Structure formats: structure tokens, C-alpha cells
Amino acid sequence: xxxxxxxxxxxxSSAALLAVACIAAPYAGAQITTSRAVLEAxxxxxxxxxxxxxxxxxxxxxxxxxxWYDNAQAPVxxxxxGDTVVMETLIHGHAQIVPDMTIEQMTARAKQExxxxxxxxxxxxxxxxxxxxxxxxxxxxxxxGHIVPTAYGLNFNYPGxxxxxxxxxxxxxxxxxxxxxxRQRFEFAPGIFVPLRPFPGIVSVARAESGRFGTxxxxxxxxxxxxxxxxxxxxxxxxxxxxxxxLWSGDSHAAQGNGEVNLTALETAFKxxxxxxxxxxxxxxxxxxxxxxxYWIAIGYDRDLNVGYELLQQQxxxxxxxxxxxxxxxxxxRMLATWDCRISEVVNILxxxxxxxxxxxxxxxxxxxxxxxxxxxxxxxxxxxxxKAMDAASLAMIDKLTxxxxxxxxxxxxxxxxxxxxxLGSPARPEREVHCLMKKSYWTGA
Numbered sequence: 298x299x300x301x302x303x304x305x306x307x308x309x310s311s312a313a314l315l316a317v318a319c320i321a322a323p324y325a326g327a328q329i330t331t332s333r334a335v336l337e338a339x340x341x342x343x344x345x346x347x348x349x350x351x352x353x354x355x356x357x358x359x360x361x362x363x364x365w366y367d368n369a370q371a372p373v374x375x376x377x378x379g380d381t382v383v384m385e386t387l388i389h390g391h392a393q394i395v396p397d398m399t400i401e402q403m404t405a406r407a408k409q410e411x412x413x414x415x416x417x418x419x420x421x422x423x424x425x426x427x428x429x430x431x432x433x434x435x436x437x438x439x440x441x442g443h444i445v446p447t448a449y450g451l452n453f454n455y456p457g458x459x460x461x462x463x464x465x466x467x468x469x470x471x472x473x474x475x476x477x478x479x480r481q482r483f484e485f486a487p488g489i490f491v492p493l494r495p496f497p498g499i500v501s502v503a504r505a506e507s508g509r510f511g512t513x514x515x516x517x518x519x520x521x522x523x524x525x526x527x528x529x530x531x532x533x534x535x536x537x538x539x540x541x542x543x544l545w546s547g548d549s550h551a552a553q554g555n556g557e558v559n560l561t562a563l564e565t566a567f568k569x570x571x572x573x574x575x576x577x578x579x580x581x582x583x584x585x586x587x588x589x590x591x592y593w594i595a596i597g598y599d600r601d602l603n604v605g606y607e608l609l610q611q612q613x614x615x616x617x618x619x620x621x622x623x624x625x626x627x628x629x630x631r632m633l634a635t636w637d638c639r640i641s642e643v644v645n646i647l648x649x650x651x652x653x654x655x656x657x658x659x660x661x662x663x664x665x666x667x668x669x670x671x672x673x674x675x676x677x678x679x680x681x682x683x684x685k686a687m688d689a690a691s692l693a694m695i696d697k698l699t700x701x702x703x704x705x706x707x708x709x710x711x712x713x714x715x716x717x718x719x720x721l722g723s724p725a726r727p728e729r730e731v732h733c734l735m736k737k738s739y740w741t742g743a
Contacts, residue, residue: 441570
């Protein structure tokens, strides 16, 4: 048994230990409660109003769901505005995808699950959490604290179905990785080291509609946004559609590229995902927004990237107009002057785009390369159809690295999903442009 297998098995054993007596240093001095005992008694835990409590929500059969949202689901926890819930999350497949499972076993299971439970997602969700005082027409402000992932992750593509290029990849692959949490990186292949950048792929409130919905498509409720800027220190704003909001999280990522082309990121579980939740009364949003220390982020999602791209511009203009108190015309001019927009994912039924608008007034749009430079491998495509431009640019990167870096095509498909950065050209251009970048620094000695 090699050191990677040993490390992976140790990580899994550690992740399986659900009983944790206390929370680490970031919460020193705070009042911390664990929800487990109360939940096992069948009574959701409620925090005191205005107390600013820190409450640990462990991932147990009683506090997690597999692949579904349902706003009829009884809350597993009740909190007040200003409280922090520290969630534990499970890896894909309700923690049943672990090292030693093969892609053949995983594929057979996925196909059987779609017969037994059609429409169910692969994601494991912790929640829902009921936020006292949250009503339809309000907004939840969700501040993401210091994330602690487990020490292993995985990436996979199914053979000949799902992902961006099922026809080009009739073979599937399931890869496991040890995460070096001390160095904040993982070794994708010998000599290829990619930084860890953990974030929740899913943070969601309940939809307005009753019923049960699969976890794959995102929407105005948030959900499977897969925006890799949602790291520690970031704030997410979600519109509220039902009383209490009903907050879930899952699809935990240790790293992800812009595009997520093979279907999955570097999937993992979180030992700790701190979410400080505040209710913004009477603040109405049509779609989620994101705030980093230096940027505001607007999003646009649709089955068709072209439609999502138009929605993105509309949402970005509206956000700038509100934040900077500008006319729509002036807001559009600022959007174009600072244009820094990316493709979050193209594999979640609804394809995602987002724009990063700098808070500082002196930041201008980055110049996007069309050919390799000192820092990046680059591929570029332009087309009147943004879907075609994205397909062409991302597939060109896969072909490029397969040839130039002497990796298998399946491995490059995986690496691209975890680490490729696909960006949108300016809407002022006559065609829709996509620039896909891969950092050369991932290769030691490159």
C-alpha cells in the first residue's frame, strides 16, 4: 500500500468521526453549541434572538439529504439573525463515493439511481436551517468563514454521458487525491501541483414552489452555482422565497476551474463550513449576488449560454446602478470599462456566467491573451454563438495540453475541470469570445 492510499484512508477515517466536542481557534471565546443531542431527541435546536451564537451542525442521517431540495422538509436547526452555523458536509453520493470504488461501480450506481429516483442529484446537502424572522421579500446575507476541508478529494467523468464532451470521452475516469492541507495544494500528477481554494458549490434557500427538486440546476434561490470566488471571506446574498428561508449547503469543493467541463470539481467534504446568517428586511433581489473584499459579483444562468450572457449584463448593470447610484447608461459604461467576467460552469443544466465589478474606481478591464504567454497556456475562440465558442476554446485547451504536456486526454479533461480558467470577452466585440487559461506555474520547472 503506497503513502497516498494510506493518507487517503486516514483522511476518510477522520472524516467519518462525527462527534466533535468543540470548534477550533477561530471561535475562541464565542458561545458554541452542538446541535447533535437536541436533534437526536427530535427537536430542532433554536438559538436565542440577538445572541450571535456559533452553532455546530453535524452531518448525520438526521441532518442531511441526498440529491433533493424540499421546502416541506422539517428544519434540522433554527437560528436567529446574526448567528453562525458551522456546517459539516458530506462528499458526493451521501459519502458513499470513497477510494477503492471504481468508475464502473460508480457508473452502474448512477444509472440505477436514475431509474429508482429520476431527477435526483448526486449532491449531499446539510440542512435545512430555518432563520427566524426571514420572510419572502427579504434577503439572507451569508458570510462565509474559515473553511476546513477533509484531507481527500475526487474528480470524475462518466463514460459517454454527462459533462461537456460526452461523445469525445466515451471512457470514464474516477481519480482520488490526497489534499496537502498544510501546504494548501494537491498533486494532480507527478510534478503538477494545484493550489487548494475550498468553497461550497451549493449554498441554497428553498424555492417558492412546493415539491421536491433535484439539486443539479441552480437558480434565483442559489443552489449549484459553482462559483469559485465563494471562498472564505466572501459574502453571498440570497433572496428569500419562503418563511425561514430554509438554508442548505453541500457540493463541497477543494478547487474548481471556471467551466467545470468534465462535470465535477475537486470534490470533497468540509469538517467546518462557518456561515454567519443575517436577515436583511425588505431588501429584494431577483438573483443572488456575491461580495468579496474587493469586488461585487453579479451572475447570469440559463440553459443557453447566450441567454445567460444577456441576463448577466442586465444583472451587472442593475447592480452597478444600485451600488454606485448611476443611471443605467453610466452603469453600462462602467461595466464595459471594468469587464472581468467568467464562465462558472457549463454542466449543471443551467450554464453559468458571472462578472466581477471592482469596488475601487481606478481598476480597468484586464487584457485577455489569445496566445500563450509567460504565465499561461492559452486557447481562444470566437463565434456568434457563445455555446460554440466555449466548446471550441475549452476543447482546444484539452487537445493542447494533451500534446504539449504529454498527459492522457482523460487526465487533461479532469485537470481542465479542476483548474482551467475560461473568461468572457467584452460584449462590445462583434462576436462572443472565450479565452481559456491554464497557469504554467502548476508544472514544477515549467
